[in-house]
Amino acid sequence: MEPVEINAGEYYLRAFRHDDRVDDVPALVEIYADPETRRYMNRLTIDGRPSAETFIMLMTNGWAKNYRWSWAVCDAVTADVVAGIILHNVDHYLKSAEVTCWTHPAHRGKGVLPTALNAVVGWAFGAMGMHRVIYKHSVFNPASQRIPEKCGFTPEGRLREALIIDDQRVDELMWSRLATDPAPEQLR
Template identity: 60%
Template sequence: MEPVEINAGEYYLRAFRHDDRIDDVPALVAAFTDEENRRYLPRTDIGGAAAAEIFVNYLADGWKYESRLSWAVCDATTAELLAGVVIRDLDLRFGLGEVMCWSQPDHRGRGVLSTALNSALGFAFGGMGLHRVTYRHAVSNKASQRVAEKCGFTLEGRLREEMIVDDQREDMLLWSRLASDPSPDQLR
């Protein structure tokens, strides 16, 4: 499948790129060397340009093999990369996926991720036929909790000591959203 672009009002969701016209590598390096992102996304080790290029190719392969959907969330006017949204571990047969997302350090707390994720979920449910999407985050990651709440996810449980944050085992919260759940704008 080819990557799908989404117009999300003031944001534009497109495939991550590293080519002669658009290069997301510097923004990815900045995002994943940021201390806050490193605390909560330890499995995504992007410490330099070479790793970021591999990551862009990895995300592109997700579209190609229908194993993950990924979007660079950009400002619709300036094209600046503000955040990233990935729906990974796709199981199209059973209609399942799991969210991974992050914000560039300068764009946290502005509603970028909740707007982008809601748009991506609209495509995942409507365009891909997913039935259930999960979202996990460390208990201490209050920003991720706000994103889950704003995007209409339901808290399902606590995964005990599943993650390491600041060299300490920490519980994770597990959320889900079903295609049949009301959209967040219906909940307000």
């Protein structure tokens, strides 16, 4: 499958790239140099150009093999990467996927992810026929909790000691949104 581009108003979502025209490697390295990003996104390590290039290669492969869909969320005016969204654990039989997302530190608290994620979920339900999208986050990350709340997700439960944050086992909260759920009325 070819990568899908999504227009989300003030944000433009496109595939992560590393080529002669667009290079997302510096932005990924900068984002993952942030201590809060590393703290909560610790299953994904981007600690320099080689790992960022590998990440982009894996995201490209996900599109090609149709098992993972990912987007660099870019400012529609400057084209700067301001966030990232990945739909992974795509199950074509159950019509479900799980979302992982992050925001560039300079763009946190500006409504980037609720706007972009709502567009991605709409695409997943409409274009791909998905029925269920799952969102999980650490109980210690209240900023991450605001995203599913704003995007119309329903809390489903607590996964006890499912994550390791700061070398400690912590609980993870799980949310879902179904294709049959009403769209959120307000994103900000």
